[in-house]
Amino acid sequence: MARRRQIYEGKAKILYEGPEPGTLIQYFKDDATAFNAQKKGQIAGKGVLNNRISEHIFSSLAGIGVPTHFIRRLNMREQLIRQVEIVPIEVVVRNVAAGSLSKRLGIEEGTQLPRTIIEYYYKDDALGDPLVADEHIACFGWASQDEMNDIADMAIRINDFMCGMFSAIGIRLVDFKLEFGRLYDNDYSRIILADEISPDGCRLWDMRSNEKLDKDRFRQDLGGEAEAYQEVARRLGLLQREGEDAGAVLDLDAHRNKRK
């Protein structure tokens, strides 16, 4: 069998040519990076967990009418997706102050924001993904005004849905990053949700303990990152409590006790 063609390799995923025109295979790696890839490492089993978590969230979003690139999961690390042209904007939705918002504006981490904030970052590694305004997006033609309206509407719907989904399992959705793409149909294109939604690009805090269950464990050298991702998957009902999965939960408890 011929080796399939690699289309793109990113920091956490690889895209391969799909079985039919207009499709791609998205492969989830265990590689983790932070601070624009200045910090590099691996989180054991992350690719498998993010594949499952992202499948779950994208399928749920499709269920409430949000169009996404996700078609179906193929195996432990791969999913079949629609090929889109990625809009070069990272869309960050914030409910609680944390990360770069806290740093930039001096707002204490954990402060509930009086209203949800949507921010846009221009996707350019060489520039370190700078924060940009709608004006820059319009001026440089990164997306049209109609596309930005669709993106903002979808981001709010996704946030409302995900806040509810996570609060039902005792997790506070602090903030998260989305990417969108253009799906072409002859001369027309429409905006759909692309990339992934996983603990790599979300801040997820346990509601009772405020424990971080996301990539901040890696960014801040807190340890227990694999266990945190497993805990998110487990609470979403994506892992059984038997065997190795139950072991992972116990590991997180051991980790918590060690830090007390």
Ligand code: TMP
């Ligand atoms: P920030 O506070 O560092 O700007 O991050 C906001 C959210 O976006 C957080 O949930 C992590 C996510 N994020 C990414 O997914 N990729 C990135 O490159 C950065 C900087 C943040």
Ligand code: ASP
């Ligand atoms: N994904 C980013 C990078 O390494 C950073 C982050 O998620 O914090 O470029």
